[in-house]
Amino acid sequence: MIQCDNLTKRFGDFTAVDHVSFSVQKRSIFGFLGPNGSGKSTVIRMLCGILEPSDGVGRIAGHDVSGETDAIKGKLGYMSQKFSLYDELTVNENLLFYARLYGIHGEAMKTRRDELIALAHLGPYVDRRAALLSGGWKQRLAMACALVHKPSVLFLDEPTAGIDPVARRELWDLLFELSSTGMTLFVTTHYMDEAERCSHVGYIYMSKLIVCGAPHELKKLPAVNPPGTRRLEVACDHVTLGLRATRPLGGVRAATVFGQSMHLLVEETLPEESIRETLLAVGIHKVEIRTIAPSLEDVFVALTAQYAGAP
Amino acid sequence: MTFPTPKFLRGFRAILYKEFITIVRDRTTLFFMFFPPLLQIIAFGFALDNDVKHMAMAVYNEDRTTESRQLVDAFVNTQTFRVVKEVDSLAELEALVRQGKAYVGLQIPPDFTRKLRAGQKADVQVLIDGSSSTIALQALNTALGVAFQQSVNILLGETSRRELPIEVRAQVLYNPSMRAPNFFVPGVIGTALQIATMFAAAMSIVRERERGTLENLFVSPMSRWGLMLGKLVPYLCISMMMALFLFTILRWVFFVPIHGSLVMLFLSAFLYIFALISLGLLASTKAQSQNEALQVTLAIMLPSIFFSGFIFPRETMPWIFYAVGAMLPATYFIELMRAIILRGAGFLEFWRNLLVLAVMGAALFSLCALRFKRKIG
Incomplete structure (x- = not known):
């Protein structure tokens, strides 16, 4: 579903992402790990088609992310690191805004909104301004907004940073629910317990992808378990x-x-x-x-x- | 009920919907859109009055005769001067002017009446504070006028003529009472509309960039024309309301009569605001932070105060400043305002200005949509 081939991004002399190659299977939950500033967000931005790669190719469902941006836009959902919500708008209005942005109008828009409110359990907060929601609820709303057009791939950039443990667990339950519907999820995180729950993980360090694979496979690597x-x-x-x-x-x-x-x-x-x-x-x-x-x-x-x- | 949205306008309705809600709910932005222009029109309307009246005058009358008192009265009757103090020495007179307590010092020597009666030349000394050139010039002209009028009256008395050989019958057209507000307030509308609209438009995109919401818009299928039009329309509406508000103040607070057509007045405002918002949006395609946006808008603001003909007539400017003025939308709008409001000029007499504003607006708007990239960095 997602494929990176020597994906590289240079900002002047600094190489933020250095020839990163990996692929993510459909329906999997891919955990992307690495310290701050290692290039996680840069990879996501390139895959979402909003940052031009300096070198290499990224593909979403076979479409080149830098050349066929229009083809990938309908397929991917993106939840950025900051809560990208409009503070002055209520939960309902934020959802309607994103629906319209993706060309969903009229009855279809209202139906979709109701579905998302049910999915993210946002019911009690429908008329509350986004600015007044707590971190966990903001995150749910942001996720609901990213799902408005039923994307087949969802990118989440540190979705659980700075939210409480209960909200964190609930968010992961939601992610598993989405994954069970056939959606591919690409999640960056700092939490190891979250990484353990992913079907596959990639670890990026100093702009390079060091390892990539299923957690149980990685634990058997010879580099991790030297003989004797x-x-x-x-x-x-x-x-x-x-x-x-x-x-x-x-x-x-x-x-x-x-x-x-x-x-x-x-x-x-x-x-x-x-x-x-x-x-x-x-x-x-x-x-x-x-x-x-x-x-x-x-x-x-x-x-x-x-x-x-x-x- | 759904309407198909053309591809190049994708996202327009979403942005439009969101901007209207945001503008109405964001009290701070509304306040900063309406308050500074209001302050500006009030301040300029009341304070920018360059016909000086009743300036402080000190008198040192050494003569103390009927004739000398008539001369002082003649000064006061011009309404340009008022006597604040009678003093008893030249030193005191000079001191008052130096201390700024009087702009003008009038000294009438002890032999004034005697010389007049003897048919000799009588000297009167007038001290003028030259530190403000406008005031000094007016004081000087008025003082000379008074002396000249008095002299002519005396001369007429000595001859058989009853009238002046030549009399100028001046008729000031379009602003007969020469009221300063009539001249300044239409211009102030130009500068007042400018700050708020341009800055608000620039901020609306820069704020999304700072908050990170712009990134989500980039990921969506929204087109750049959709985004720009979605930003343009709401701010155009708000700014037209502001124009209406400012015209109301012009008419009912400053009592400036509007001689021309209201339709033309609002058409001019519409085209001007269109150009301003496009300029603001253009600034926002470049500015990364709210600070940068503020700097860019100020960089356009300041020249338009000096070079647009708002305060200083453009005709007397060096060619370079004249050229700068020709590039500013404010220049054309202020000309239009004075033409329509004061002179009641018709469409055929100022259509060129409307055309220039329309072309500027369209060009700037297209430029900002084309320059805007749906990518980061």
């Missing part, structure tokens, strides 16, 4: 102190803090006992160790480290 190593979760008090103590230990390849525990990538030959002893030496008594599978975050941390270390 295993991943341990070490739950203990004073995690930062423990981290400092275990890092120099022979056989520990990487150590990161995850909440109240550490994730260690250790050589299989390293016995759990030596970790316990090291921690005891710095005064940490209560220690629980268990073997774990890598999380997506482990995947990205490992790949970023590998990429940064590569010449």
Whole structure:
């Protein structure tokens, strides 16, 4: 459904997107991850046909995004990073505006509006000005507006940035609902738990796409699981102190803090006992160790480290 | 009920619908559209009055005779002067002028009446504060006029003639009372309409750019003509209401009679506003922020105050300023206003100005639609 072939964008000397290639299957939820300024939004803008690529080709349903902009406009919906709503307009008026913008008038317009209000559960707020909605509701309205013309691909640029956890979960429920109707979703996010819910993820770092694939495939990558190593979760008090103590230990390849525990990538030959002893030496008594599978975050941390270390 | 929208106008009805709601609900924009022009027309109408009346005059009358007092009365009777103080020394007279307490100091020497009676030349000294050239010039002309009139009266008394050999019978056409508001207020309408309309139009697109809503419009199938027309029509309506409002003030607050046809008056306003809004929209295709939009509109505003003939007559300007004036819509509109309101001129006498405004508007509008790209950066 979406295809990028060496998609590149340069702003002067700065290359914001550097030969990015990937494809997204119809009906999938594609999670696009990467730190701020890594080029996520730039890729979306190019795919939506509002930013001219410097090099490479992007295609939506087979149409070139830079040459056939008119052909793709009816197919894609775009929800930008800011809430692109008209504050002075009510929920109802925002929906009617977007409907008219896409050439839907008269009865069809009202029917579509009612459908969207039902879909996004906007019923209680129909006559409220967009400016007075909370973040989560603004986001739902923005999404409803982006869906007004029944696009087959929906781009969402950080849809859950700055909204509360409940609203975040509800928004994802909505995304799954849309996906089940056959829509292709392209979502950028910072949240790893959201990434885990995607059918496919791509990770962009320093303008380059480092990895792309289904989460369970990525977790099996050799770069993430070097042969002869295993991943341990070490739950203990004073995690930062423990981290400092275990890092120099022979056989520990990487150590990161995850909440109240550490994730260690250790050589299989390293016995759990030596970790316990090291921690005891710095005064940490209560220690629980268990073997774990890598999380997506482990995947990205490992790949970023590998990429940064590569010449 | 649906009407097919032609391809090049896609999105027009959506933008139109949204703009009307936004304009009506956005009180701040409405306030800033209506308040400055109102302030401007009131301020200029009342303050820009260059016939000075009753300017402060101090008198040092050393003669103190009937004749000398008649001379002072003759000064006062012109309505140009009023006596604020009688002083007893030349130093005091000079001090009052220097302190700005009097614009004019009149000194009548002690031998004034004696010399007059003896048929000799009597000197009278008039001190004028020259720091304001308009006031000084008028004071000087009036003082000379008074002296001349008095002298002629004396001379006539000595001869057998009863009338002046030559008398000018001046008839001032179109503004017989030479009221300043009649001259300035029609011009003020030109500059007052300008700030608000141009700035509001420019802001309406720049604001969407800043808020990020423009990006969503780009993603939609909206055409650029659809967007520009959708922005033009609502602001044209609002500005025509403002023109009506300003004409009302002109007629009923400043009592400037409208001699020409009202249809022509509104047609001129319509074409002028069309050109202004197009100019504002053109500025917005370039400006990235509200600040930039403000700067661009000011850059057009200022020359049109100086070079449009609003205050200074264009005929006496160096050719370069004359040429700048010829490029400004305000120049043609202000000419039209004076022609229609004051002279009651007919269509055949000013159609060229209407044509220039129409061409300017159409050209600017097409330019901004063509220049506008539905892409970022």
